[in-house]
Amino acid sequence: MTSSDSSGEKWTSAEEEIMRATYRALLSHGYANLSMSRIAEELDKSKAAPYYYYDSKDELLVSFLDYSVDQFEETIDTRESDDPKETLDRVIEKLLPLQPDETEQQLQTVLVELRAQAVTNGAFREQFTRLDEKIVTAIHEIIQQGIDDGVFRDVDSTRVAEHILATITGTRYCHATTNRETAIAVTRVSLSSYIDSELRKRP
Amino acid sequence: MTSSDSSGEKWTSAEEEIMRATYRALLSHGYANLSMSRIAEELDKSKAAPYYYYDSKDELLVSFLDYSVDQFEETIDTRESDDPKETLDRVIEKLLPLQPDETEQQLQTVLVELRAQAVTNGAFREQFTRLDEKIVTAIHEIIQQGIDDGVFRDVDSTRVAEHILATITGTRYCHATTNRETAIAVTRVSLSSYIDSELRKRP
The missing domain is CATH 1.10.357.10 (Tetracycline Repressor, domain 2)
Known part of the structure; x- marks a missing residue:
């Protein structure tokens, strides 16, 4: 995952969609039962699958935490x-x-x-x-x-x-x-x- | 696991040996990599294996926590x-x-x-x-x-x-x-x- 897109924002809208899907999947399934396919299920079918961006569930979750800390700072x-x-x-x-x-x-x-x-x-x-x-x-x-x-x-x-x-x-x-x-x-x-x-x- | 032996003590000496072995195995391997066989490795070969007493790692660990809380209260x-x-x-x-x-x-x-x-x-x-x-x-x-x-x-x-x-x-x-x-x-x-x-x- 790149840490910035061309507009200078840290998170692209595609990444943000994946983060929101990850949040929903975590609330539904918890950490232990979370999988890349369960996160994909939360995403609009027309979007690129999370495994296009991330190699593993833990790699995705580290980005999710990074994103959440950014969100937290804003709120x-x-x-x-x-x-x-x-x-x-x-x-x-x-x-x-x-x-x-x-x-x-x-x-x-x-x-x-x-x-x-x-x-x-x-x-x-x-x-x-x-x-x-x-x-x-x-x-x-x-x-x-x-x-x-x-x-x-x-x-x-x-x-x-x-x-x-x-x-x-x-x-x-x-x-x-x-x-x-x-x-x-x-x-x-x-x-x-x-x-x-x-x-x-x-x- | 019975909660008391004939002398009225909550923990038999066999159980205490398993609890001490579990403690050593937890410190060495952590929770994720702990297994019944790793706990058995910490025990004297002449003792009964932990799976003789417990059906699963989590069942043993609940007893371990129970034992630890008792120990904590004493110290x-x-x-x-x-x-x-x-x-x-x-x-x-x-x-x-x-x-x-x-x-x-x-x-x-x-x-x-x-x-x-x-x-x-x-x-x-x-x-x-x-x-x-x-x-x-x-x-x-x-x-x-x-x-x-x-x-x-x-x-x-x-x-x-x-x-x-x-x-x-x-x-x-x-x-x-x-x-x-x-x-x-x-x-x-x-x-x-x-x-x-x-x-x-x-x-």
Whole structure:
């Protein structure tokens, strides 16, 4: 797969179609039961088959992760609001929805299966490294903005951002791999309390 | 596998031998490349083969998780010290060693692979639910002891315990699946700061 087309965009429309088909196939079948032919089934018959572009399911999935991290960066627009506290709350609600719908739950499940590949597969590992870096950077920038604006305390914003990433990732992971249904709600409360005690200015 | 032998112990010595062999085989080969014959290779030739006791690799691994949770409960003895803060620090160092040695790193790696099975396998899921419950209960009891002794603030000990579990689990998971080597050290600092700000009594 080329990393840019003639227009300078990273993803061609053909590649984007394959990525969307991969997403649908992953949600339907999970990682273990995913195959190139199942991804092809999700594609318009007139389009080139995924094996025209990719040699293997794992090669395709590394591109899928690359694409997803790019998409994630676009959706997590941290400049939308002027209120850093509001922006931070919105990012946390996006990363750890209090009441995840079925698609979000399936997505979390698939991400745990994909992330387990990162233990032994360096290309997967690089993509999850990139994803975590993007999340920490986004949270770090919001906190730094709040400090610069004088609405947050002057804390070590990297430390707080890493703490928020670890807590959110751990909660999602535990939720996807245990029957402890109430854990998300409890952690959301504890995370609010953490953010409040770390960032809120005291009179 | 019977859950108790004639002496009333949950694990017979034959079962324990198989569990220790499974542990060694998991560290050497990982989950994906583990097989009944590789576990048998780790066992004394005079012992009964694991397939005498278990029908499949996954059935054996569910027993292995069950055994590991029992072992974990024994090692995480929360009554060892009179100082709740010291006990809490010791449990955190055990769950999230600041400088994990090679065996601990391999174990974390294997646990990520095993935990990914919990997404689709109910028996694995039950064992990881049990593990997380044990950890939260242990931390909760230490905090409650500190509150009762008057050395910790009167916080919602369940909320703080869940937060610590989520942060530790997330950090271990990120460490095993990314190249972000410094994340553990940063989270250990942030966790100390969290515990201090939640639990330390203010004059």
